[in-house]
Amino acid sequence: MRDDLQDIVDEVSRLLGAPATLEDPDFTLLAFCAQGEGALTGLDAVRTRSILTRGSPAATRRWFTDFGIDRATAPLRTPADPAAGILTRLCLPVRHRGRLHGWLWLLDEGRTDLDAADPPGLAAAVALADRAGALLATRPAAGDPSADLAAALAGDDTAAGRLGAALGARTPVALVALHPADPGLPAGWAAPGAGAVAAVVGDAVAALVPLPHRGDTRPAVALSAAALQRLPAGSTAGVAAARTGCGELRRQWSEASDAARVAAVDPALAPVASWAELGAWRQVVRLDGPDPAFAALLADPVLTRTAEVWLDRAASPQRAAAELVVHRQTLYYRLGRIAELTGLDLSDGGDRLALHLAVRSARLAAAPGRGALGSWAS
Known part of the structure; x- marks a missing residue:
């Protein structure tokens, strides 16, 4: 969020050609843009103090709120006060669905004419x-x-420490990643589960669940199932391995997010997958993608599906042919084509492993990505 807010402040500053700041309703500085080389010179005392201290004193806050900025729904201008070292400002209320979330301030020297038809x-x-x-x-x-929780998942160890202290340093916890099938959450949606702590992280939801002991993740699985009932069809959840305390939340988030990704592509594990049950998928989710050497094969969906089913069925022609609903001779022909396209010896265990990783990685890469903390987590 910090980067997105900074981008907004930078763009507003560019559009109106003036130094800009973003503050929340408590006048806490969230982002600022100096707007050009040398633009920090000649700024008033209020903005300088706000940048240096990340806030403003009570007297300054009262001075501005007396002009109605907390009630404003449209741009307005606050006047200068030379005696107090205050320059005129353009104030853009920052609201969402009527609720005030702060202000964008611009030291534009009065250039923006609010009485004009289209400044x-x-x-x-x-x-x-x-x-x-x-x-x-x-x-x-x-x-x-x-x-x-959101701060801890972004790497804030102090926030993780506060969570751990609140839950108890020796409390076993599991972390759940909920990945909605559609971007955004339904209006009024809230994560279920008494004692759980939930936070929106990108397009996903994280839920931290206290456990009776490390070997019992059932409360986390139950919360996942209940939460998915309130999300669109096709949503998935992942449950990380349990830990004691909150010292490894980033690693747990990676595990939970990866498990939710796998649940989206493997019906046997959907809709709630646990890191502990992923098996070989644990290696697949850590790959950057399928090996480019398999591009020719992966471009053919029939042969790719044939390879995956055959490998999933322990290279048994009888079981693979039955699942694919083809004659065994058809299966043998396809396997021959797979060997030709890849140059693999399908009787070799190492070659079969490389092929299996490639087809599974391709399936995972083809699924819609719903990221958080970068691509997923690091």
Whole structure:
């Protein structure tokens, strides 16, 4: 979110040709843009203090709120106060569905004429303020454990420590990754489960579930099943291996996210997959993708499916032919074509392993990606 907010502030600053800051309703600085080389010179004391301290004193906050910025729904201008070292500002309210999430401030020296029919760049800047409001609407309230969970999954060890202290340092926990089939969550959606801590992470949802002991992940599986009932069909969930305390949340998030990915492509594991039951999929999900050497084979869906079924059935021609509903001679012909296209010796265990990894990796790569923490997690 921080990068997205910074991009918005940078673009608003460019559109209106002025230094810009983004603050939340508590006047906490979230992002700023100096707007050009040397633009930090000549700024007023309020903006300088805001950048240096990430906030503003109570007197400054009252000065601005007296102009109605907390009630504003459209751009407005606050006047200068030379005696206090305050320059005139353009204020863009940052709202989402009517709720105030902060303001975008621009030190534009009065250049933007709010009385004009269509001030240059203003409409686009207002649209970006609305975008910032939508992003900030997903931010948990201060003091909410979900804020610590989201921060911990982004690498904040201090937040992980607070979570661990709140749950108990010796409490066994499992982490669940919920991947909705469609982007976004239904209105009013909330993760079920007493005692669980949930946070939106990208297009996924993380849920931290306390366990009775490390060997019993049933509460996490039950939460996953209940949560999926409230999500669109085709959504999946993954459950990480249990840990004691919150010191390995990043690793658990990687495991849970990978398990949810596999659940989306392997019906035998859908819709809730646990890291512990992934088997060979554990190696596949850590690959960057299928080996390019298998491109010719993977371009043929019939031969790719034949290879996967044959390998999944322990290279048994009888079982593979039955599942594919083809004559055994047809299967032998296809296997011959697979050997020709790949140059593999299908009687060799190492070659069969390479082929199996390639076809499974291709299936995973073809599934819709619903990322969080980068591609998934690192």
